[in-house]
Amino acid sequence: MTPNFMNELLVLLDGLGRTLLVSGIGIALGMALGMLMGAARHARIPVLSELIACYANLFRCTPLLVQVVMLYFALPDLGVKLSPFETSWLALGLWGAAYHTEIFRAGFGAVNPNEVLAARALGMSAPRAFLDITVPLGARAAIPAATTMAITQFRSSSFMIAVGYQELTYVANRMVADTFKVFQVFGIAALAYLIVSNVIAMASRRLEKTVAVHGLGAVK
Amino acid sequence: MGPVASHMLSGLYVTLWVSLLTTLVATAIGIVVGALSASTTPWVKFVVRFYIDIFRGVPSLITLLFVFFALPHVGISTGPITASVLGLALWGGANIAETARGALRSISSHQTEAARALGMGKLDALVFAVMPQALRRFLPPYIGQLTVLIQASALTSVVGVTDLLGSARQMIERLAYVSNDAHAVEIYCGVLVVFFVICYPLTLLSDYLERRLRS
Amino acid sequence: MKKSLIASLVSAMSFVSLAAMAAVPKVDVPLPPEVKATGFLTVGINCTYPPAGFVGIDGKPAGYEYTLVKRIGEAAFGTGDGLKTQCVNDGNRVSFLQSGKIDMILASLAYTPARAEQLDYSNPIWASNLQLIVPKDSKINDYADLAGKTVVTPTGSTYQTWLQKCYPQANLVTAQTAAEGATMLTQGRTDAFAYIDVYGFNFTQMQKNYKVVGTLAATAVQGVGVKKGNKPMLDWLNAVLEQMRAEDAFYKAFAAEVKDPAFVAKYRQIVPGPGMKMDYSKSGALDCLK
Numbered sequence: 080m081t082p083n084f085m086n087e088l089l090v091l092l093d094g095l096g097r098t099l100l101v102s103g104i105g106i107a108l109g110m111a112l113g114m115l116m117g118a119a120r121h122a123r124i125p126v127l128s129e130l131i132a133c134y135a136n137l138f139r140c141t142p143l144l145v146q147v148v149m150l151y152f153a154l155p156d157l158g159v160k161l162s163p164f165e166t167s168w169l170a171l172g173l174w175g176a177a178y179h180t181e182i183f184r185a186g187f188g189a190v191n192p193n194e195v196l197a198a199r200a201l202g203m204s205a206p207r208a209f210l211d212i213t214v215p216l217g218a219r220a221a222i223p224a225a226t227t228m229a230i231t232q233f234r235s236s237s238f239m240i241a242v243g244y245q246e247l248t249y250v251a252n253r254m255v256a257d258t259f260k261v262f263q264v265f266g267i268a269a270l271a272y273l274i275v276s277n278v279i280a281m282a283s284r285r286l287e288k289t290v291a292v293h294g295l296g297a298v299k
Numbered sequence: 300m301g302p303v304a305s306h307m308l309s310g311l312y313v314t315l316w317v318s319l320l321t322t323l324v325a326t327a328i329g330i331v332v333g334a335l336s337a338s339t340t341p342w343v344k345f346v347v348r349f350y351i352d353i354f355r356g357v358p359s360l361i362t363l364l365f366v367f368f369a370l371p372h373v374g375i376s377t378g379p380i381t382a383s384v385l386g387l388a389l390w391g392g393a394n395i396a397e398t399a400r401g402a403l404r405s406i407s408s409h410q411t412e413a414a415r416a417l418g419m420g421k422l423d424a425l426v427f428a429v430m431p432q433a434l435r436r437f438l439p440p441y442i443g444q445l446t447v448l449i450q451a452s453a454l455t456s457v458v459g460v461t462d463l464l465g466s467a468r469q470m471i472e473r474l475a476y477v478s479n480d481a482h483a484v485e486i487y488c489g490v491l492v493v494f495f496v497i498c499y500p501l502t503l504l505s506d507y508l509e510r511r512l513r514s
Numbered sequence: 515m516k517k518s519l520i521a522s523l524v525s526a527m528s529f530v531s532l533a534a535m536a537a538v539p540k541v542d543v544p545l546p547p548e549v550k551a552t553g554f555l556t557v558g559i560n561c562t563y564p565p566a567g568f569v570g571i572d573g574k575p576a577g578y579e580y581t582l583v584k585r586i587g588e589a590a591f592g593t594g595d596g597l598k599t600q601c602v603n604d605g606n607r608v609s610f611l612q613s614g615k616i617d618m619i620l621a622s623l624a625y626t627p628a629r630a631e632q633l634d635y636s637n638p639i640w641a642s643n644l645q646l647i648v649p650k651d652s653k654i655n656d657y658a659d660l661a662g663k664t665v666v667t668p669t670g671s672t673y674q675t676w677l678q679k680c681y682p683q684a685n686l687v688t689a690q691t692a693a694e695g696a697t698m699l700t701q702g703r704t705d706a707f708a709y710i711d712v713y714g715f716n717f718t719q720m721q722k723n724y725k726v727v728g729t730l731a732a733t734a735v736q737g738v739g740v741k742k743g744n745k746p747m748l749d750w751l752n753a754v755l756e757q758m759r760a761e762d763a764f765y766k767a768f769a770a771e772v773k774d775p776a777f778v779a780k781y782r783q784i785v786p787g788p789g790m791k792m793d794y795s796k797s798g799a800l801d802c803l804k
Contacts, residue, residue, distance in 0.1 A: 140498035141491045142450040153484045155701040234358040243688040248360055255368055256605045265365040269357040276356050306573035371613030378615055459606045469561050469569040475693035476564035
């Protein structure tokens, strides 16, 4: 392997590291927020449910690319100045949360209501029943869809070139502009995304098997 | 604000045009590949799987950049719009194909057997018995895919197409140069609003179809 | 009566056409046949980098580079519809050129040996220098003061490479366009904005809380880029550029765009003119300051 190739590979790996970092935080944020909001919607909390629905619609019906640019340039007017890195995971998280809301809400909704009834009959309060029964079972039901969304968030981290965050796609784009090795550079970048996506998917299937509650059907 | 709005309007036309072309090409690719997924020939199944997995797994922006830069290298000379449409359609087509594949699979094989039992040929069974039912499962998520495609058209500004986002950037650049206030927030808000106005009705349509077509 | 009418008409027409031809003298080198066949020249230009190339409020291209582009277009097809422009950025301009979608690049294309391998440069047409825009009370006076501080520069420019190479201790951030870099400065998210001196000059005219500092550096001698190996185009283009140099077209375009005579006068000795021909040896786009 020529030294040039090693150099370029290192630069790409550096970009990949940044992609993983910003995606990891964005996914965690998106899932956490999504779970909270999904719960609120499932419980049909008045006013809050409607607001969350508005939020979800807004963030799902507008391009992430424009959202991230807006966050970068509009927030300072409100006094919040974020670096490209911070804007990137925040944008990924807020956008992802809009989708995770519906995913977790569907997950909670898929929990067999008889389980909840049984818990109430045993004397549990409604909030207790929700926390101990609906959330754990609903979250498990939501794992497949949430994983798909997480992988989508991971791929969407490529949009962060719009605020100059030097993740993998930014780095690859610059390298191609400088060296014109279109097939090699984009090929390696594409491969990296594919490998990580598959790793996430496999880890998720593992997780699903590990946390499965035997005998307690989560789906109606 | 007038001249800014009119320049962005021309950007909007480009966005709509790119969205339309991408939708047409992606839908064509998606339906053909999705239908092919029902085939039993091993190599056809392999090619279908390969295409869907690769182009769904690789970020749309990478596919777009790749097509844009690679075409001149293999001697094909096209404009940025054509290259963008091709790149986005390859990605969008994979997503639509997966949706179509899922819809087809969800129709149980009993349907095919029943149709065959009634005397229909293999192709007839597919076209007249399975597909109409699959269509009901296909349409709502497909409309959802369309909204994603339309929003993805904003990516073309990265390769230099002067679409809505690109023209917005140009106006902000100009305003920042000649005055203190570039009105960046207002202009980007305008872009968001336009996309929302295009996309939200489609989302409502998708929800409506899902309720109506639930079998 | 009729005969003299026709005669006067014919002489009037020939007079007009002679005058039209005299407006833009033809060059000795012929226009490349493929351009002649299509009937128009397509040029890649900057659309987000004032004052060189940007989009005017009417939606049409503007900037001193565009003035030069128009002049080149006139040399090809007169003042009619023979000119088309395509907005390009640093990432895609060479791709556009190689795919034949544009005939040439006139977009602050600085000369670097690496780029010269991908395309052919015309004779030099301009030189621009780097400077820093900082807040008025800033302690930064030159590039060395950037160590540990944040500096923003447009993405993909030779300035980005230069800063990375010569001042790696500075915290370099990139912006997609000039306006975004300036916005980052005014929002206080960066300690300095590194960009061409002309932009800095104009910016500080409007924003009184900022000043321009720094030695003129990273001198980028710019040229027009054409597809590698396209000798007919290169010869024709260089002939037109020679004509423009004799007309002092470069300096005049700049003076028309940047309306401060004192500042513009500084460029007299740097850019091509009747008595001054540039060459790429002066280009130090990637040379660090001693």
